[in-house]
Amino acid sequence: MAATIPPRAVYAEDPARSHGRKVAEPESATRTPFARDRDRIIHCSAFRRLKEKTQVFVAHEGDHFRTRLTHSLEVAQIARSLATALGLDADLAETIALAHDLGHPPFGHAGEDELQVQMAGFGGYDHNVQTFRVDTKLERRYPRFEGLNLTWETMEGVINHNCPVVDNLEKPSWSAIAEFDADYGLRLDTWASAEAQVAALADDIAYNNHDVDDGVQAALFGLDELRVVPLIGPHVDSASRDYPGCDAGILRLEAVRRMIGAMVDDVLAETRRRAAATGVAGPEDVRRLDHALVAFSRDMAEDLSALRGFLMERMYRHWRVNRTRSQARRMLAEMFQLFLAEPDVLPAEWYARAEGRDEAGRARLVCDYIAGMTDRFAIEEHRKLFHLDSLN
Structure with a gap:
């Protein structure tokens, strides 16, 4: 049976009524x-x-x-x-x-x-x-x-x-956002649209599930250890019962898939409950609420907090992850200090932007340069800067 697409919610944002862009542009025809x-x-x-x-x-x-x-x-x-x-x-x-x-x-x-x-x-x-x-x-x-x-x-x-x-x-x-807001009025004292709140909850759903998946793949913890962890544990158990003898890798993926489904269903049910309870009748009503419209239920939020605690202890603070964090911070610190003291070692286009700036301005430019790096580029850039045999 094909899925039924729900009608447009009364509190959905309407692209035809967008507040537009800071610099006006002709609309797209398509x-x-x-x-x-x-x-x-x-x-x-x-x-x-x-x-x-x-x-x-x-x-x-x-x-x-x-x-x-x-x-x-x-x-x-x-x-x-x-x-x-x-x-x-x-x-x-x-x-x-x-x-x-x-x-x-x-x-x-x-x-x-x-x-x-x-x-x-x-x-x-x-x-x-x-x-x-x-x-x-x-x-x-x-x-x-x-x-x-x-x-x-x-x-x-x-x-x-x-x-x-x-x-x-x-x-x-x-400060950059404060200046932009003063000129453009982003209404940062209210909740954002329901669509923005959906994106925030989707972020929570995605990273908690894929961190469980990645943590097991990296052997930081095993499936059996997850059985006692709220939220993921019941799905490991149910997948194991439904597919006895299943390959451990497939079992992991099935448990994660079920956890994503449970979290999505919870958000849908709680958001619909809140929409009915508050009587939101348009996008502005969403912004005027004193709480989020799109949310997890209290029980799901508690289970999610317990899962995050497990991941913090067993994954984010694992000694292998800590070693990488330590190396990464030293590399970025050394590059930042070098670029700030010697901006002429920046790539030519960045050095040109640094000329005439005070120290704070140069620091922001160095920060922009480093923040834009990929992991691999940062490792290679550090090698070129601090190891003579890596110059090219």
Whole structure:
């Protein structure tokens, strides 16, 4: 039996009523504004570089582990499915999902932690703000403007998808967003659209499931150890009962598949319950709520918290992961300090941008250069800078 596509929800964003772009452009004859945003993200260089940026494992550690690119694609798939089932604009949800990690530096959270240290005296670093900088400044593809000139709804969702962030505007690291918001009015004191909230929940669903999958593949823990962990444990048990004697690799994938399904079903049920309880009748009603519309149930949130605790102890703080984190942070620190002290060793186009800047301006430029690196490029760049036999 074919799936039934739900009617458009009354609180869905309408691309025909978009607030538009900061720089006005003629509309596309074949795509909605949100679909056009999605295509701009897919074609930008920052999106391509995600293919060799760390999720948990560094790119060279194996071809089967997730990268930022595969993670973003998984988030986008889940976001589109959730949005379609809820009658929301699937293009907008998918677009925000594809864009949400564009600002991540090499080496995952280790890279972010080190750039925060290095930029402490120069305005700070935040990967969400870096994503905004990619979208509005660092991508250079068009003759009339810097960045991608995305729609208001996409920019709102990229910046504000988790919760209202107006309090962050006081942070030095958020100064670029504060300036943009003052000029463009992104309404960061409210919740974002339901589509943006869908993207945020899809991120949670994707990374928790694929980190379980990657953790087992990396032998950081085994399937049997997961049986006592809330959320994933029951699905390992049910898959084992349904397919006795099944290959362990297939069993792992089946358990993860079931966990994704359970989390998706929970979001759909809870969101529909909240929509009925609050009586939201349009997109603005979603923004005016004092809580998220798209959410996990309380029971699912508790189980998810327990799973995250297990992953934190057994995966994110595993000694093998810690060694990589330590190496990555030292490499980025050494490169940052060298580039800041000797900007003439930057590539020519970056050195040209550094000329005439004060120290804080040079630090931001160095940060932009490093944040845009892939894992592999950062390793090679460090080798060239600190080992004479690697010069070319």
